[in-house]
Each structure stands twice: as C-alpha cells, then as structure tokens.
Amino acid sequence: MKKLILSLLLVSTGPLAGNSQYVNPFIGTSNFGATHPGAQYPNALASVSPFNVAYGGDLNKFEKDDAWNSRVYIHENRFLTGFSHLNLSGVGCPEAGVMLLMPTTGKLNLDAREYGSTYSREQASPGYYSTLLDKYQVKAELTSTLRTGLSRFTFPKGKSHVLLNLGLGLTNETGASLKIVSDQEIQGSRMLGTFCYNAEDVRPVYFVARFSKPAIELGAWKKMPAYKNVEADWISYNDSIKPYADYRQQLSGDDIGAWFSFDTQENEAVEVQLGISFVSIENARANLQAEQPGFDFAKVRRQAVAAWDKLLDRVEVQGEQEQKTLFYTALYHSLIHPNILQDVNGDYPLMGQQGTGNSKQNRYTVYSLWDTNRNLHPLLSLLYPELQSDMLRSAVAMAGESGWLPKWELYGMETQVMVGDPATPMIADSYLRGIQDFDVAAAYQAMVRAAEQRDNNLLRPENADYLDLGYVPVDDEGPYDGSVSTSLEYYLADFTLAQLAGALGKTADQQKYQRRAQHYRKLFDPSTGMLRPKNRQGQWLTPYDPELGRNFEPAPGYIEGNAWNYRFYVPHDTPGLIELLGGQHNFLQALDATFDTGNFDMANEPDITYPFLYNYLDGQSWRTSARVQQLIAEHYGNHPAGLPGNDDTGTMSAWLAFAMLGIYPVSPGLMDYALFTPSFDKVTLHLNPDYYSGKTLVIENQQKNSNSNKDVRIKFQQQDIERPFLTHQTLVSGGRLVFY
C-alpha cells in the first residue's frame, strides 16, 4: 500500500477522477503472480515494463534462467536491465519480455550483466510507471498506447546512452535482426516462441523505434560465440560483445543490440517511442505514426488513463478504499488479455499459418482458455460484452484460418498448452448469455469438429478413446496428460455444446452431447468418492493416492492438481454429483474436508468454484460467504504478493472481482450466478445497452455486521429469493439485488 500511496501522491499530472485511480499495478508482482507493474493500455498489444529477472547475482532473488520463470518483473528483485515492450501478464511460461530499452551514462558498456542497475522511487498507475536508476541517476518514465510504448529518460549532464537490447528477453526463443535507419530511428525484428519450452511455433515481432533527438554517436553490437582451440587464442571478441560503431546495414544474430548516445544537459529528457507489429516493419512504423505522430508523453499518458477509466467506471462501488483497490486492480488485471493483435490498418498474422489477414473488428490474441473459460470470459460477458463479442469473433476466425478453435493461442500460434477443449465452453457460454453477434454457425461447426473427429484431433487428442469408452483411459497417459482432468474438461465442453445445440434448436445434438456430459459418472468411484483414473478395461487405477499431485508433482489422472482438486469438478451437474456422493450431508462433509485438509488450491482453476458449491446445499449458502471472505483475506491484498499465485491471464483476478461483487457464475453453459455477501456496501453495474438492458444492476449489502453471514437474506427487485442463485438474464435486465 505504501507504494500506491506514494504513487498517488507523486503522480499529479494525470487525471485521477476515474476509478483507475484505485488501481495498484504492483499487486501480483510477487508470490509468482506474474503480473507486471509497467505501463499498460487496456487489452493492448504493447506494454512497457521494467525487466529485472536477468543477472544481478544476489540482487536478484529469482534469475530467469535459474528456474521456470514466466515473469519479466519480480518485486523482490533489485537488478534492472531495461524496459521491455512486449509483455504477458499472468502466464505460466516464459515468453515475450523483449525489445529492452535501457538508459545509461558515462563510458559505454554493452554487457547487460554490467550495465544493469538497482533502482528506487518506483511509481506505477494505469498507463504509467517510473523509477530512478540508482547507478546512473536517470529517471525512467514509461507510458504506452495499444501498439506502442513511450519512454522518457531524464538524464544528468554528460554522456548519455539509450541501449536497445534484442538478445536479452524472457522468451527462450532467440534471434533478432536490426537496421539503424537514421540517427533517430531503428527498425528490426525479434523472434518469439518455444512457449512453455516445447511449443514448435515461432513468430517474429517487428518494431520501429524513434528517438526524440538525434544521436551524436550510435552503433550496433553482437555477442560473439565462444570459440575453442586455436581460434579462441586469436579471435578478439571471443564469447564477448563486439561493438560495430556507426553500423547501418542489416545485422542479425542470436544476441544483438544497438546504442544511441547523446550529450545531455542536467535534467534533459530523451524520449523513445517504440511501435510493434506482428506483420511487418512497415506496419510497425504505421502503428507508431498513427498512435504517436509526435512526442507527447503527457498526452499518451492521459489517453491511457482515459481508456482505463472508461472501462473501470462501468462498475461503481462504495466501500473502503483498500477494497476498491483490490476490486479495480482485479478488473484491471482482467482487462489485459486477450489483447488486440491487429495493426492500425487491420492486418494481423493468420492463425496457425504464415500469411496475413485483415480485420475490421478487433482481432484478439493470447487466449489461455483452460484458465479463462471458467470466469474471466463470463466476467467480460457481463461487464464488457462488446469486448467479449470481438473475442468470440476472433476465436471463430481462428477456426476458419487453422481449422481449429484456439486452446492456448499466442500471437497466432496454437501452443497446445494444458488439456481439454476450452473454446467450446467459452463460446457457448457467451452465446447463451446473449452475445450472439458472431458467426455461430461457423463456431458450432468448429466445436462439432473438435467433439467428433476421432484422430489427429488438435483440441482433443484423446478423442477416439473418449468416444469409445466415455472417458480417457489412464493407460497410455504421459506425465502431463491427466486422463481424469482431460475427461472432465471434455464432459464440460460437451455439456456446453449441448446447451448451445439446444439454443440453436439442434435437439438431436443437444441430447447426444448431454448424454456424453453425463459420462463423468463412469469415473466416479463410490469406494473413494473420487473421480478416479480408469484403464481401458474399466479397472480403477491401483494403487491410488488421492493426495498425490498436491505439490504439482506428476499424478496419474490429474494435471496441475490431485484428486481432491478435481473431486467436485463437474460444474455442469453439481446436483448429480451431490447425489453420487450420497446426498447433501455427505457432500457438505466432503466439501468441508477439502478446505480443512488443505486440499483446496486457491491458485489453480479446477477447484476455484468450490467455495460457491455450498449454495447448492439447503441452508448452507452462508458458508459460501464465509469461505469467500476467508479466501479473499487469506490470498488477496493490496501489496505485491496480493494474488494467490499466477494470475493466469486474469483468472485469479476475475475470481476476486466476482467474489467481491457477491455473484459467481456456477459453470460455463449454466446461467446461474451463485449469490453471497458482497464486499461493498453498494455496487452499481452499468449494463451495455447494445447487449443488455442498458439499465443498472445495483447490488447492496445492508447487513449490519458483515462478518455474520448466517442470517443474511437476499431480495431482488424487492422480492425475497429462496434459492441463492439468480440467472444471468435476470441480472442483466437490471434491478436491485440486496443482501440484508
């Protein structure tokens, strides 16, 4: 909180009228949250973040190459090596974190191990970040637009430099090229890919950078390979950085960069714009020209703040400032991915192909759907249906281009990370919620392909077994296949497909997929009460330890979790599961045991709906409120470690946003929200008239003692409601939901 207050006090030039003033971008920058505190425009392709995960010895607690690290910035780290212009927020694998600008002074040093610096006086707010680089006494300020970044470096008097490092980066892909176009401009490309270390696809990101004043000296550099034998004796730059002064040709290599040097007066600012594109250098230049025709830091920053306010002001809350910070930061983190991919002229890289498409609507990218189909997209559907609409169109367009809907799509590449068939739940759910201005026929066709194709099925590689057996058998499972987990995802996908089929009047399909969705029962083992791995012959996996996988170690049947984490993961048929488990009493005991034995993981997706399952048990919905309040207090906070773990491209934040509103979508494809005590005295949601009523939904908490949940009653439009659920359609008609 100290940091935020500092920020609010010191940052006086920005307009702070809107709700963006409550956002603390440092939340999630510790505890593996994997968010970054840099300058970020809503759903933007570009962002500019401090990069402090390379080198630094003891100054950096986590070094990017010493661990599985998906973060460009870690709050505990102290050694900064630049400001990166393409950054992912809350992903689990190293990627992007490239095109690093670094201001330095004095004798030119091109080795990031040496030119890095500690830093102080950090400030961050939406669309703005600043810090002081201790070693150089250079103030660095960052802001950004959709496709460009802008850095303002305020130098002391003397010899000053701005380095652009194209070798260093978070991604494990290497390779770049550059060309210094003039003493104020440089262009080039940087390879990306190898996502999660294994993905095959790669792409270059293209860039054009412009300086606000001409360099008096400039050049490019290249790290030379390590030569051996007699060559090592002779070569003058063996395994070291070779400078090419005033070099103006094409330069390519694994580890290259460029420097621009200036004679600066005391407190003289040099600004650097950097525009990016996934299509071409020409498009990167056009993006830069369109979004930053001149150098105007204050204006760029104002535009970013205005864009954030426009989105964040759609929800008004009354409550403590600390709570507001948690809530609006959660919304902020929910509005970073998916992000737009297309250039200002509409060009974007085709999905799974090498060509270029053109779109009049926003073309989105960065779909981490295993994470986000459960709550992030329902949150966007409720609050920002116009964004979700373009996200649906983009996903359907991807199927048109590649033949398949996305699973974990990144910059037009299908990275194939995680399991299941998660685009179907996202699309069907949105359609059912009322976002229908997309090509649902094409979407349905692509969903059916994923559901039906037996072999070479990109989304459901185990589909033949699944179709034959009604489950994915554990027999041939690899260490990260998770036969039970995968089956459960397929059941959910099939359920949502059935719901969509129903909505589209495809009754036969509806029945077929509804049947399939019930096959989860084949994996229910009455003897353990678990959804248990089963082999092709129908025998349960033995020996069997439901605790195995609790610490993310490989566990047969389960991915990223153990049997407990998946025990209730049939969100589309909780009543059926209650029955299977022997009724409400047994279910309650099992649910409580999950929390009480430490087998609930707030930081991962399969079980994050569990706190809301109490609503299905007669008279137990107060336990939902209690669990939710406890989990928020325990796992969330206004500090860098204030997320339960990896934000999963906004999923953990979306959980918090719903949890603080007092409503939670029970399952993709089901329109019920579970209702529970909200965190605010009053919430007002402005419902988009293009999709919903255009009215407001007001949620009020009139309880005297909010810690006592047992006596809470709920009324909507002044009518008491008995079941602690309301449908999406009801809520988006507008009205007053009161907890009292």
Next chain:
Amino acid sequence: MKKLILSLLLVSTGPLAGNSQYVNPFIGTSNFGATHPGAQYPNALASVSPFNVAYGGDLNKFEKDDAWNSRVYIHENRFLTGFSHLNLSGVGCPEAGVMLLMPTTGKLNLDAREYGSTYSREQASPGYYSTLLDKYQVKAELTSTLRTGLSRFTFPKGKSHVLLNLGLGLTNETGASLKIVSDQEIQGSRMLGTFCYNAEDVRPVYFVARFSKPAIELGAWKKMPAYKNVEADWISYNDSIKPYADYRQQLSGDDIGAWFSFDTQENEAVEVQLGISFVSIENARANLQAEQPGFDFAKVRRQAVAAWDKLLDRVEVQGEQEQKTLFYTALYHSLIHPNILQDVNGDYPLMGQQGTGNSKQNRYTVYSLWDTNRNLHPLLSLLYPELQSDMLRSAVAMAGESGWLPKWELYGMETQVMVGDPATPMIADSYLRGIQDFDVAAAYQAMVRAAEQRDNNLLRPENADYLDLGYVPVDDEGPYDGSVSTSLEYYLADFTLAQLAGALGKTADQQKYQRRAQHYRKLFDPSTGMLRPKNRQGQWLTPYDPELGRNFEPAPGYIEGNAWNYRFYVPHDTPGLIELLGGQHNFLQALDATFDTGNFDMANEPDITYPFLYNYLDGQSWRTSARVQQLIAEHYGNHPAGLPGNDDTGTMSAWLAFAMLGIYPVSPGLMDYALFTPSFDKVTLHLNPDYYSGKTLVIENQQKNSNSNKDVRIKFQQQDIERPFLTHQTLVSGGRLVFY
C-alpha cells in the same frame, strides 16, 4: 593430373577450343594453397565451391575450427557439408565460405555433422565442378556467373532435399536472416567480417535463391542455444536444431537455415540459382534476374568458359601440355581477385562507410596489396590493362570515400592486415606502365596523405617515427609489426611515389621521396650485411639472430620472415644494395647463400624477386634461369599441392606466370623486366590496343638444350641485347624476343 584428364574426358558438353581447357582448378587445393576447385567466373563476386572443412572426424584432416584455416576446400579432406557461394581464393585468414547448399535424400536431417557426406568422381574445369555425394548418390554440378551460382543436383528416386545452411561457414562472423518467399524462392542475408579474427568491420551479404521446381515441403531451422539449470531439463531443443515447418516469416539468428523437399524420379535434376549482393536483397534479386533469367545450366557454363577463354587466349604458348596447364592455371588464379563488387545496376557498398555508391565502371574489391603489388598487378597491367584500369579507379574511389587508399580491402572494409603502404606502389607502377585513364590527381593526393600525415595515419601508423628517424624503430614494436619490414615497405612506397611525382612533373616531390627511399641505408648493418632492426637512439637490436622468424615465429623487426628473407628487399635500388654489400662478388655469395642455406622462402612475398637479382650481376643472368627452373620444378606442379603455399590472391600464381614467360618485373615503379629462359618454345602475347601497341609480343626459346642456361643469348627485334633487361615500354611496343 589424373583428375584433370578425367575432367577433360568426362566433361564433353563445354566448348574446349580455348586455353581454359588447360586449367586444372585442383592446383593449390592442398599444401595450404587455399585455392578452391569450385565453379568460378573471371574476377567474379560469386563462386560456388565444395565446402569440406567442417566436422567429419577422421574423414577431415583439417577442421576449420581446430586451426587457423583460410580454406573452404582442402584436397585431403573427405567430408563435404555443402557448396558455398562466396569464396576467397588464396587468402591467409578465414572469411566468407557462406551460403551453403547441400542436397540430401531420405529422412530429413538438418545437422551438418550428420548430413555431411564423403564424395567421389570429382571433376573441375573453369566455370564447372561436379562430384558424387556417396551417401546420397546425388550428383552435384556447379557453375556460376559474375554474381550468381547455379547448382544442379541429380537425385535418385525418392524423397530429396536441398538444404541452405546460413550458420555454417568459414568466416568467424555469425548471424543471418532469411525469409522463404515461396515454394521456389528464399531470400536473406549472412554476416561477414572479423577478418583475421581481429578486424572490426562487418558487412552482410544479401542473397536470393530460386529453385527450378516447387518444393512439396519446406521450412526453416535454427540451432537453439545451450540452456542450463532447470531450463535445460525443460526445453525440447536445448543446444540442438529446431525445425520450423512451413515457416514463412523473417527468421534471424546465429545458426539458421532452410530446407526445400521434393519427390524426385530416378535421375531427376533440381537446380538452384543463388544471386548475391553487398547492397540489398532487391539487388541480389536483380542480379539473379539479369544473369540467370531462366534455368539453363549449359548456357551458364558455356558463358563462363567463353569468359575464361577470352582472357586466357590473350597469351598463346607452344610447349608441353603439362607446362600449359601450369601456365594457364597460374593465369586463371591471377584472374580471381580483385573481383567485381558492384551489382548489375552499379550499386556497391561504399568503402569504410555504411552507404551505397554507384559506378558505371567495374568496382573491384578484395585487394590484398601487400601480396599483390609486387607482381600480380604488374602482370595484369601487361596482359589485361583494361582490368587493371578499373582496379586503379576503384582504389582511387575508395580513397575518395574513406580518405585512404586500400591496404587489405575486403568488400568495402579495410581490414588493416599486414604492413606497409602498398596501394602507392600499385598505382604508381600502373601509371608508369601506361595505364593513365584514372584520376591520377586524386590518387596522388591520397598517396601524399599516406606519406605525410604524422598521426592517425591509417596506412602508415608508424609514420611520425619514420619521418623523424628515416626508419621505424624497433622500440615499441608489437609482435606482428616488423619495424624493418615496415620501413622497407615505406621506402618502396616512397620510391614509387617519387617516380610518379617525376612523371607528373612534380620535381620537388620527386626529390623528396627519392631521398626518403634511400633511407634504407640507415638500416643496413655492415657488420652482418643485414637490414637490421634499430632503436630510436640509433642502436642496433642486440642480441640479433638473422635466422629468427624462419618458421613464422615472431621475430623483432620482421613480419612473416627473417632477416635473410628481407636481406635484398630493396627492389627499387638493387645496384645500391650491391654496393653496400661490397660489390657484385659479395652480393652473389650472399644471394647464393640465401638459397643454399634454406633461407629463401618461395611461399612468401618479400623474397620472391630474389631469383631474378642475378640479372644485376655481370654474366650471372644464367643463374636466374637456373634458379627459376629449379624453383618451378620444386614448388609448382599439376597436382593439388602444386603451389608453394598460400596463393596470396594470385601472387604465387602471378610469379609462375611471369617465370614461365621468361620475364619478371624487377620492382614496382621500375619499368625493367628481368629476362631469362622461358618455359615455352614460343609465347605470343596479344597487347591491348587501347593501352599498348595492339601488336603482339612474341617470346621464343630457340635453345637446343634448355637445361644449359649458361650460353643463352637474347635478341629483341633481331638485335642482340647485352643487359638482360627490357623495359615495359619496349615490350608493349610489340616485337620478337628470342632466347637462343
């Protein structure tokens, strides 16, 4: 010889009427000759050579990274990893040898360590090379134009591939980029530079390659870095080659390549054109379009043969075929460098700058002037003054662009290799020989700058000391500076500058530089009879071992040699040196001793004029003939080891050419040729009418027993000549020179 005969027998499609039929491109491919047997067009920018210096274990006797290696092809090696499209001939440092095409079959393998192959049935003739790759049973045939290569790969039936490796290369510079433009075309660039391991300058060479048929599969690859720690456990292509199937974007990196795959019928040929440019990809494409508008292997080869014949037919010789092979191969090797640099549209990279120039004449590059000023350029001046003219213009243009004449110029980069100020001798000598259609005023100005600038003198870094003392003192000498060697080069440069000044009527300058050229006397030590290192105080270096440096070990005062090798290296004043050494008798004894004690090095430049010094001694010129015949027999031959050592961009070959003609230019700036018994019964030189008489110079050897040199007499135009010298002006008037 066996190889050549094979070649002549098997190669039946080329026109063999001209003298190119006698050339054996395998000469110089062993014994460190550093020539290549590949397809070579006269003075061409591009060439295509087999590349057999990488990997291969015991199959390769010399591996490029295990030694100081300047060769793309070594005859003893057996493991071939491709065909390179930019190759230097007879240089002493690793450079170029890049853009390697390799045909393979069967399962795709992208690792050169594994896809390399032994080979057999090698054939080579001017503009043509072929071999059979044993592992794949693919016949590879190469031909080339000025700026493009053409490879024809004849495959067996089945799955066939052509790989383009942009990582592997002889150069120690790394970095490349590529883009697959279509299923028949690829473009990109490859970094060059770091010449002799130390040169700072780098350049990209750009290329466009086209295939004669569409690939059915294609892709690019990249060698991934070696990751450590936990990343090494995770990354799927750690320190190994990662394939990117069907990749069509920009790809950059240190070690990248591309593959094109085909289904081939038995004996189906796939041809690949590759055009290069030092300016841009667009120019590379234009070069390719201009020089190879379609695929016509026979035509391209015919054009190369015709171009060679046109040059080689300027000299006709009568004699044994073996002797013809030695002679015409020597001419062939003398016509490879300098080579043209400009694109078909005239564009070329400016010298020592980043921009592009445009030239209507040929712009030459690869000036290894320490080597070539002594005999290669005099040979070109005599036989091909039109080529030498453009070489002069190019050198003078370089001074206009960079401020300095070239020393060891490579693709527009001054590599600063070797010592002295060698452009001045080359230019002055050519002017005096009658090649005057260049800007001699600009040339003179640049020469004077080198001769006069005390500090920061790029060509004469030791000029301040030289001007003050009359010699370069040994005091602060680095291991490869050679204070005596450097002084001797400056004396020669000053002498040639004096001669030019005289021709231009600049009498004061003439006298000044003539005086300076006599300062060699300051380094003559009467006590040892050597040109001996001296310190700043004028004291001789002590202790002193004139043998030191004989095996190329660092020797104070001398570079690439010992005191003996430099003992007579005052070619501009041999009579003066004779006097200093005590007269003709003593000089004869010293000269004989040099040969008899093994202190003559046929493979290096400073002493290669020594065999002709006997002509300065009354009645001893027969010893020149004897020495020359002995040296030819000992060091030259029609076999791969048939050069005395590194060809030094044609210098060793130019020596042989002159030596076989029976004339040798005694010194740059002096117009005398020493005369001695030629190797042929009759030689006819066609003198270029644009520069000379347009008549013929006939040299006849009418001696009955050519082994007896003592009784030989010489007449020119039927007049006996007493002194065994004739001037250039006399010879180029045409006439008959008879040894009888």
